[in-house]
Amino acid sequence: MKPEFELFDRREFLGVVTRAAALFGLAGGAKAVAGGQGTANPFAYDISRFQKTDPKLITYEETSRWPIPHKEARRLAMGPDGQLYVCAGNYINGLSRTGQGGLELALAGPAWCVAVAPDGAIFAGLRDHIEVYDSKGGRVARWESPDPKTWFSGLAAGRQDVFAADARKLVVLRYDRSGRIIGRIGRKDAERNVPGLIAPSPFLDVMIHRDGLLRVNNPGRHRVEAYTFDGDLEGAWGKAAASIEGFCGCCNPIGLAALGDGRIVTCEKGIPRVKIYSAEGEFESVVAGSESFPENAHVCNDLNDCVNGGLDAAADGAGRIYILDIVAGNVRVMKRKD
Amino acid sequence: MDAKPPAHDPLTRRQFLGNGARLLAMTGLGAAAGALASRASGAGWVWQIDPAKCLHCGNCATQCVLEQSAVKCVHAYAVCGYCQLCTGFFWPEPNQLTTAAENQVCPTAAIRRRYVEDPYYQYSIDETLCIGCAKCVEGCTRFGNGSLFLQVRHDRCLHCNECAIARTCPGEAFRRVPAGQPYLLKTTSR
Amino acid sequence: MPRRLKLTGALGMLLLAALMICAEQRFPPPDFESGYHLPAPSTPAPRQEWLQYADTGVLLAGLGAAAWLIYAKRSRRGLFWLSVFSLAYFGFYRKGCICPIGAPQNIAYALFNPGYAVPVTTLVFCFAPIVAALLAGRAFCGGVCPHGALQDLVLIKPVTVPLWLEEALGTIPWLFLGAGLICAGTGAGFLICRYDPLVPIFRLSGGTFILTAGAVFLLAGMFVGRPYCRFLCPYGGLLRLASLASKWRVRVTPDTCTQCRLCEQSCPFGAMREPAPPAAQAKWLGTQRRRLGWLLALLPVLMAVGAWSGSKLSPAAAQLDPAVALAERYTLQQSHPVQYGVMTPESLSLQRAAMDAKAVLTAAADARHRFELACWLFGGWAGLVIGLKLIAVSVRPARSDYEPDRGACMACGRCFMACPNERVRLGLMPAAEDPAPS
Numbered sequence: 001m002k003p004e005f006e007l008f009d010r011r012e013f014l015g016v017v018t019r020a021a022a023l024f025g026l027a028g029g030a031k032a033v034a035g036g037q038g039t040a041n042p043f044a045y046d047i048s049r050f051q052k053t054d055p056k057l058i059t060y061e062e063t064s065r066w067p068i069p070h071k072e073a074r075r076l077a078m079g080p081d082g083q084l085y086v087c088a089g090n091y092i093n094g095l096s097r098t099g100q101g102g103l104e105l106a107l108a109g110p111a112w113c114v115a116v117a118p119d120g121a122i123f124a125g126l127r128d129h130i131e132v133y134d135s136k137g138g139r140v141a142r143w144e145s146p147d148p149k150t151w152f153s154g155l156a157a158g159r160q161d162v163f164a165a166d167a168r169k170l171v172v173l174r175y176d177r178s179g180r181i182i183g184r185i186g187r188k189d190a191e192r193n194v195p196g197l198i199a200p201s202p203f204l205d206v207m208i209h210r211d212g213l214l215r216v217n218n219p220g221r222h223r224v225e226a227y228t229f230d231g232d233l234e235g236a237w238g239k240a241a242a243s244i245e246g247f248c249g250c251c252n253p254i255g256l257a258a259l260g261d262g263r264i265v266t267c268e269k270g271i272p273r274v275k276i277y278s279a280e281g282e283f284e285s286v287v288a289g290s291e292s293f294p295e296n297a298h299v300c301n302d303l304n305d306c307v308n309g310g311l312d313a314a315a316d317g318a319g320r321i322y323i324l325d326i327v328a329g330n331v332r333v334m335k336r337k338d
Numbered sequence: 339m340d341a342k343p344p345a346h347d348p349l350t351r352r353q354f355l356g357n358g359a360r361l362l363a364m365t366g367l368g369a370a371a372g373a374l375a376s377r378a379s380g381a382g383w384v385w386q387i388d389p390a391k392c393l394h395c396g397n398c399a400t401q402c403v404l405e406q407s408a409v410k411c412v413h414a415y416a417v418c419g420y421c422q423l424c425t426g427f428f429w430p431e432p433n434q435l436t437t438a439a440e441n442q443v444c445p446t447a448a449i450r451r452r453y454v455e456d457p458y459y460q461y462s463i464d465e466t467l468c469i470g471c472a473k474c475v476e477g478c479t480r481f482g483n484g485s486l487f488l489q490v491r492h493d494r495c496l497h498c499n500e501c502a503i504a505r506t507c508p509g510e511a512f513r514r515v516p517a518g519q520p521y522l523l524k525t526t527s528r
Numbered sequence: 529m530p531r532r533l534k535l536t537g538a539l540g541m542l543l544l545a546a547l548m549i550c551a552e553q554r555f556p557p558p559d560f561e562s563g564y565h566l567p568a569p570s571t572p573a574p575r576q577e578w579l580q581y582a583d584t585g586v587l588l589a590g591l592g593a594a595a596w597l598i599y600a601k602r603s604r605r606g607l608f609w610l611s612v613f614s615l616a617y618f619g620f621y622r623k624g625c626i627c628p629i630g631a632p633q634n635i636a637y638a639l640f641n642p643g644y645a646v647p648v649t650t651l652v653f654c655f656a657p658i659v660a661a662l663l664a665g666r667a668f669c670g671g672v673c674p675h676g677a678l679q680d681l682v683l684i685k686p687v688t689v690p691l692w693l694e695e696a697l698g699t700i701p702w703l704f705l706g707a708g709l710i711c712a713g714t715g716a717g718f719l720i721c722r723y724d725p726l727v728p729i730f731r732l733s734g735g736t737f738i739l740t741a742g743a744v745f746l747l748a749g750m751f752v753g754r755p756y757c758r759f760l761c762p763y764g765g766l767l768r769l770a771s772l773a774s775k776w777r778v779r780v781t782p783d784t785c786t787q788c789r790l791c792e793q794s795c796p797f798g799a800m801r802e803p804a805p806p807a808a809q810a811k812w813l814g815t816q817r818r819r820l821g822w823l824l825a826l827l828p829v830l831m832a833v834g835a836w837s838g839s840k841l842s843p844a845a846a847q848l849d850p851a852v853a854l855a856e857r858y859t860l861q862q863s864h865p866v867q868y869g870v871m872t873p874e875s876l877s878l879q880r881a882a883m884d885a886k887a888v889l890t891a892a893a894d895a896r897h898r899f900e901l902a903c904w905l906f907g908g909w910a911g912l913v914i915g916l917k918l919i920a921v922s923v924r925p926a927r928s929d930y931e932p933d934r935g936a937c938m939a940c941g942r943c944f945m946a947c948p949n950e951r952v953r954l955g956l957m958p959a960a961e962d963p964a965p966s
Contacts, residue, residue: 043396043445043471044871045480047430151555168556198457200419201483202555220421220457240423242430249430249481250421270425270481352925359773360662371655374638377645384574393880395873405733415566420558455562462567476871483555492574496623496731499630500718505850508877521571525554 050242053289060287060334066099067330076324078314079116087111092124103137115155125152143179154205167204170197185231194233203254219251237281245283255312267311272296287321287334295328382517385501389487389524391511394472401503408495409470409488411463414524417485420458426478426486443473492520584652594671595664599776604941611677619674624727628657629763630720633712640713661770670939675726676757679749686753686796695921697759699913705762706909710902716849753796768935780943782953785929794946799936803927819922827915831908838907846899855892
């Protein structure tokens with residue numbers, strides 16, 4: 001077949017095709033180079049500047065780290081005998097300073113919080129009730145909560161009183177040792193100038209300070225509040241800030257502990273860090289900064305219910321601080337640097 | 339006039355071979371189709387993001403074949419804490435807790451903040467503005483309860499044979515779900 | 529229907545119960561005092577299922593209409609309007625997905641992945657045009673395929689592609705088909721979907737590269753008839769093969785061919801073939817037979833060489849698989865750390881890989897193994913394609929009439945009006961008088 005009209009002859013056609021292919025390749029290559037996201041993500045949530053801790057502020061160093069016996073850790077408490085009590089899964093374990101196992105209490109449901117009274121009685125907080133055990137692990141009593149919608153997330157035990165922090169009803173219940181509720185602390189009350197607790201996640205904590213007042217964290221207001229046992233608000237301190245002196249994110253601090261000299265240890269999630277404040281609330285130093293908790297970073301493939309990371313802390317009489325890492329499932333023992 | 343060749347032509351060898359090939363092909367296709375159809379499950383499978391695997395990387399905003407991605411942020415109100423300082427809405431250190439652009443995480447201001455009662459605020463997503471970049475998801479999941487998460491919106495998704503975002507997802511969060519249950523919504527906080 | 533309703537109702541209750549049980553574990557939202565009610569997240573439904581079956585119905589109807597228009601009505605105009613409808617429906621309304629061009633990949637994927645079930649609609653989309661081709665030639669290409677319809681619309685001044693170039697480029701669809709099916713079968717992805725240049729035009733959005741490619745194809749399509757169909761479409765290769773054995777064939781003339789040669793240039797796709805009476809071939813028969821013999825002997829050699837070369841390609845080709853790409857990035861990061869920006873997808877995927885390095889490396893090793901075999905097959909396939917193409921160009925079937933090549937004919941109907949006998953049939957010309965006795 002010999003067509004009468006030919007737009008190109010073979011050579012010209014080849015030339016056109018080659019040039020078009022070259023342009024193609026160029027365009028494709030340019031797009032590949034320019035479009036690569038290797039160096040920058042326009043939608044990056046960049047908080048790296050908050051995740052760097054000034055090394056001069058860190059006054060503690062890690063002496064040991066050991067795993068806890070069960071998964072899904074929640075809270076940590078110090079006993080009068082120097083034993084640590086860890087809530088994880090449906091168990092409460094009494095562990096020594098080096099992680100050696102001792103007492104183990106198997107509960108009927110998830111263990112959310114624990115406290116040990118000076119006489120050794122163990123108070124295990126499940127979500128909606130408290131179980132009382134003696135120091136050997138024998139069950140003594142079960143204390144109900146007045147409200148079915150309770151979610152206990154923190155416990156503190158004194159000689160005569162037990163304080164249970166209810167994150168759902170936003171109140172700290174004061175029980176006497178027989179299990180009777182004798183007070184409610186922290187509820188919103190305009191007359192008593194109590195603004196009320198705000199806890200978007202089950203991280204309300206309560207602690208008996210050596211000055212005779214309770215310390216309750218108020219995560220939604222980014223502060224620590226001091227209450228008398230009767231519920232009067234004596235003071236509050238703390239501010240919302242991502243920088244090191246404040247409490248980051250939407251709801252921090254999530255855990256409290258007290259050192260022997262009255263200084264307060266706070267734990268935060270989001271930018272996981274453990275800090276020390278004076279008893280009056282002045283920022284003092286950092287126990288462990290965000291760099292120490294890489295597993296608490298956002299790459300988490302586990303749809304578990306422990307609410308995306310977190311820490312809890314306890315302190316012993318010798319000034320050592322124990323940090324429970326909820327995501328990594330271990331306890332670190334921190335000692336003050338010389 | 340007829341399109342077919344005149345009927346009185348005898349069957350040529352080529353025609354015979356053609357008939358044979360056609361029969362073979364039809365049988366083969368029928369067998370293959372039957373074998374695969376016995377496994378078939380109806381017509382409906384759609385793409386969806388598993389919020390447990392999502393890494394909030396931002397690819398959903400850039401990799402979709404559509405100009406405005408079919409992936410949008412969704413709010414599970416039952417998981418939300420209704421915080422005044424919502425970290426899905428505000429940058430970690432906002433100047434003020436207002437809706438000024440410099441305080442917001444969302445690059446397109448697609449989150450609406452509405453006062454409910456003291457101290458609670460409702461945050462809702464305007465899907466016409468959301469580009470699916472997951473900045474708010476990252477903020478909410480890192481600091482908060484994780485009530486904001488990305489989902490493929492099926493009124494926008496083209497249901498491509500091979501999802502362009504699925505291919506590049508660093509968390510391998512995309513999977514096919516039945517069209518009758520096309521969403522993987524969060525019911526627990528993460 | 530009532531039973532299904534009951535079943536759905538029961539499942540719904542179970543789901544609700546399950547959700548309520550899950551809800552027990554969830555830390556609930558605040559107690560609102562002002563009577564605020566939590567909104568429910570909106571869940572817009574995907575396209576209804578019956579519409580997908582309607583799509584297959586339209587496909588089958590279109591194929592039937594195309595066949596009828598080609599063989600019974602012999603109407604170019606009818607085919608034109610049918611193709612415009614197909615462009616509107618399958619192209620701009622359905623955005624070109626799902627389409628028969630990509631459907632063989634789903635079949636390949638299903639064959640090697642027992643966990644994947646091909647939907648019935650995809651099966652119909654894959655097989656119906658082939659069955660139609662076995663009966664009525666490339667009726668799909670002529671009246672139903674939106675890609676072809678779009679190219680047909682932009683064709684202004686068709687140019688003849690030299691035969692050697694056409695045959696050479698004609699191997700590309702087969703190679704593309706092989707590569708696409710192999711990538712789909714190994715689970716690396718759907719290459720044919722990814723590199724379809726015309727579907728982004730239907731979607732009216734896409735990346736720079738693929739939109740440029742689409743524009744290039746359309747520009748070329750103004751002068752070269754249907755460049756995608758002839759030189760890239762992998763499904764076209766299958767249809768070409770099926771058309772070779774079709775029951776009916778497209779004939780330029782409605783009855784007998786008078787050898788007037790008026791239809792020679794009527795095909796813009798280079799499918800018209802001239803008669804080659806046996807007498808003209810007798811002179812070259814010996815040479816042709818020897819050449820055919822050599823080519824037949826060459827075929828297995830080409831396949832072997834191809835298979836060997838293919839296996840050499842395997843490490844590079846395996847990069848197509850995302851598991852392999854991730855593993856390679858990860859091992860590279862271990863030895864030569866690259867600084868990625870904060871929270872880029874690359875850095876996140878590397879972090880995730882670091883959490884489960886063993887699984888990542890195992891998955892990559894599996895994928896590489898699959899690709900080794902796949903590349904052997906692809907290489908052999910490439911050799912087969914080239915060998916068969918060489919044989920095909922050496923063999924010239926005897927023809928007595930001017931008629932389109934069965935495999936290459938796009939069944940567009942442009943050649944009908946070139947034939948005077950057709951014009952006579954339509955009543956546009958008076959019938960020829962009997963020739964005067966000599």
